[in-house]
Amino acid sequence: MVPALVLWLAVCLSGTWAVDRGNFKTCDQSAFCKRQRALKPGQSPYRALLETMELTNTRLTLQLINDNNKVRLLLELYRLQGNMTRVKINELKPLKPRFEVPDVLIQEPPTEPLSLLSKDENGVVLSLGAESQRVIVSAQPFRLDIMEGHEVLMSLNSRGLLAFEHLRMRKDTFSYKVTSTVASVWDNIKWVFSSSQADPEAEKKEEADPANQAEEQTAKDDEEKVEDGMWEETFKSHSDSKPNGPSSISLDFSLPGVEHVYGIPEHADTLKLKTTDGGEPYRLYNLDVFQYELYNPMALYGAVPVMLAHNAQRTTGIFWLNAAETWVDISSNTAGKTVFGKMLDYVQGSSETPQTDVRWISESGIIDVFIMLGPTPYDVFSQYASLTGTQAFPPLAGLAYHQCRWNYNDQEDVQSVDVGFDQHDIPYDFIWLDIEHTDGKRYFTWDPHKFATPKDMLEALMVKKRKMVAIVDPHIKVDSNYKIHNEIRSRGFYVKNKDGGDYEGWCWPGNAGYPDFTNPEMRSWWASMFAYDQYEGSMKNLYTWNDMNEPSVFNGPEVTMHKDAMHGAWENRDVHNLYGFYVQMATAEGLIQRSGGVERPFVLTRAFFAGSQRYGAVWTGDNAAEWEHLKISIPMCLSLGLVGISLCGADVGGFFKTPSSELLVRWYQTGAYQPFFRAHAHLDTPRREPWLFGPENTALIREVVRQRYALLPYWYQLFHHAYHTGHPVMRPLWVEYPQDSATFAMDNQFLIGRDLLVHPVTEEGARGVTAYLPGKGEVWFDVHTFQKHNGAQNLYIPVTMSSIPVFQRGGSIIPRKVRVRRSSSCMENDPYTLYVALGPQRAAEGELYIDDSHTFNFEKKEFIHRRLSFANNILSSINLAPDAQYSTQSWIERILILGASKPSKVTLKTSDGQERQVEFEFDSSMSVLTLRKPGMNAGADWTVALQ
Missing domain, CATH: 3.20.20.80 (Glycosidases)
Structure with missing residues (x-):
């Protein structure tokens, strides 16, 4: 054992940073994946035994039978509150219990009534209670379709890839070392004994009795071919004994009308998941991957078996609740088509509907899948949060x-x-x-x-x-x-x-x-x-950091x-x-x-699963000081946010290797606008504290770290919202602009909340970037220059080393604390500056959330939560939580109104009825109105009127 450790350390200390892919299995080297993937789409061997159907108010059960081996499965279907459907499939009579994942769901999901619409020899139609939603269970071959009106939202087993390896007795259970000769003799003895005791009538009863399926199947298995890897498997020098034999499961899902799917982190890959036809499936198996490769589906440190599917009409989600090694195949009938081919389809009036097909394969456990039917992205986020919980609300310092x-x-x-x-x-x-x-x-x-x-x-x-x-x-x-x-x-x-x-x-x-x-x-x-x-x-x-916990x-x-x-x-x-x-x-x-029980924790983890968001932060593991690793940090964190884990970041500067000063600065500029902002480096790298790269680069890093601190009130408010809703903090553009297909595959820029758009500079030597500003009829303001730009355009932005393109959405109000001190706690009582960016209707709104920043007292209604609203030339602060009690010494020091007109006077009216004039300045070249020292308490009611 010592040589393995010594070799590992030798690689660490040699400066040779590269993943050894030979240490990690491919699908072909994983026996169950290879077996399952060898099954090709076609007619399913499973049929539904409709005579076994039982329907209660909240649950449908019926048996499925595999006509090839006569093994029966039990299907359970539930309609869940919040527009979700749960499907469970297990063996009807397993030899021993199969693992069902505990502790991930925050409660047993509440159900809603199911009702029978029709039943005949071909299948069953059930109402799902929501508008015109229904589920159709087809009997032969078994297939399950979820529909809304005439539209199929999702189909299960439509490609016939349901495969459930039942638990069985090993053929040579009598002795693992029994020779084939002895095994043959033993089989003959069993045959002679059973023949002498035969009773034809009893045999018929036994054959018809589901309770005897396991015993019947054991006999059938004796005749089946035992493939390599079913009962033991070797990878390199390691042997896996597999005492329970083959136990893998698989199910396919078809998504009509869908070309874009996301999620199933963690992979160092694009935000939009790629098709895996002819290549490796995406793998979910928590592993310590030494300097991971980019743009491939290899498993990494964490696994969240949740996929989102999106088109301009709808967003849906699939949550595959299984903790075993899992592989996910993705295929599309539009993949590989050229632009010309798609145009030809259009010109010729092709009726082909795009479709993405997804197949989940797990080594053990049961099929337990939650189908989240949206219809909006935020509905899916809420649905998933209702199952596994929301992002833990971090102490404010954790966001610094x-x-x-x-x-x-x-x-x-x-x-x-x-x-x-x-x-x-x-x-x-x-x-x-x-x-x-x-x-x-x-x-x-x-x-x-x-x-x-x-x-x-x-x-x-x-x-x-x-x-x-x-x-x-x-x-x-x-x-x-x-x-x-x-x-x-x-x-x-x-x-x-x-x-x-x-x-x-x-x-x-x-x-x-x-x-x-x-x-x-x-x-x-x-x-x-x-x-x-x-x-x-x-x-x-x-506080605490849990590393190496894959394990x-x-x-x-x-x-x-x-x-x-x-x-x-x-x-x-x-x-x-x-x-x-x-x-x-x-x-x-x-x-x-x-x-x-008073203080909120801060815990960072490297390995994670569905529900890990409830316990703290995640980072993207052992990255490298390379430009491509900087770029990949964006889709990696976006993918995590889509499946509930908002508190995510990447090691600023790269863990392995040594960044150039340009890369380090650009990484600080990117990391400062990602949720978890931490610099980290390997033992064997030169020191890289922010002041070690010359005064010019120190100034650039200082400036962007200060930008982060100024924005902490906005970050904190967003995490408070995420804690209550499950909505991602750092989000892809398509989440806010779900009908804009230009955003669907975009992962080089992102939104913080809905009001800040960030396009980091991630190219070496860049002199400019092209940012996409979404929203026809919307406007966006450069947060550094206050220049206004129209939405629905690609905007070329010249950049220098001090540039990080960030835009505030017109129609929003963002609070900042611009007096930056040595730590966030030192800024607790400092004043706020409100940035009011007017939309085309000359209106804007935002929120201000304040609590003690570190305890659970906010759950006892000790906080301030206010809506900031600008309309009809009046800016007001309205209490969103009148039953909450909290006081603050912070006050409003300054208000900037972007896209404003020059008023003749500005009047402040406070909650005690007092009125007074407020000093202001107006920059006509940029249409920016600055109100200086209005002086009202941040927790009070007030209005500011422009006249």
């Missing part, structure tokens, strides 16, 4: 700037970096410590020489209203002198190997055990370890855990993609508990 590297050397180094930010007048909120801060990679500890007095270090940061994040990974050093290890072992909380002993593998500490985070008792114990009296040296301004096992298959390792009763095969989800869950709960 984070400074990290592997590693800050010691306490003196931390102090020096902290002082450097002050000396160069660059704000930051968090400094981070990687694995070297621990005592020999023992998490929850500190290096006794380099970090001998961690509380002194933390107190020094606290004085400046700054914070720290320290890494706590889920691989535990096997060391009898290490308290954490001893506790986990004594409580039996480690994952087990297939033989029942503690599973061990190699990671940063050397030989390591892996806690079983699927066990709620283990999670509860882990959470208790964050208590101040357990995690020695920790304080309330210390990473340096000497394991594909650098992760063996699939036949055991988490309680379940194999890692069944639960693998949940591991990081559970680690972050337990850690976040620990940070909440240590404060008595």
